[in-house]
Amino acid sequence: MKFGILIETNDPEKAWNGVRFAIAAHKKSHEVKIFLMSAGVEIESITHAKYNAKAQIDEFVKIGGTVLACGTCIKARNSEGTEVCPISTMNDCVAMVEWAEKVVSF
Numbered sequence: 001m002k003f004g005i006l007i008e009t010n011d012p013e014k015a016w017n018g019v020r021f022a023i024a025a026h027k028k029s030h031e032v033k034i035f036l037m038s039a040g041v042e043i044e045s046i047t048h049a050k051y052n053a054k055a056q057i058d059e060f061v062k063i064g065g066t067v068l069a070c071g072t073c074i075k076a077r078n079s080e081g082t083e084v085c086p087i088s089t090m091n092d093c094v095a096m097v098e099w100a101e102k103v104v105s106f
Helices: 012-027 038-045 053-062 071-076 090-099
Strands: 002-007 031-036 066-070 102-105
Touching: 002 012, 002 038, 002 090, 012 031, 012 038, 012 053, 031 038, 031 053, 031 090, 038 053, 038 066, 038 071, 053 066, 066 071, 066 090
Parallel strands: 002 031, 002 102, 031 066
Antiparallel strands: none
């Protein structure tokens, strides 16, 4: 199955769970793409003693997962894209949703 996952939060537990879901689905041989938008583009700075979203997103990328990130949301935070959090567009988000058989949001 193809899963598109939207992560729109910088809440440590919610972001952490969103990426954990992506990793679990990927390990079960599903195709998975994550699109970060709104506060979700802050994922590389979301660290918490128990809910370390940064560690999870790094693991997802390490196992070959695809991550896209809203360029407008990144620029609104005076940031730039990174290897983990590349600048993408709303058209990329639409393409992910069209590609996905299921879309899950966190």
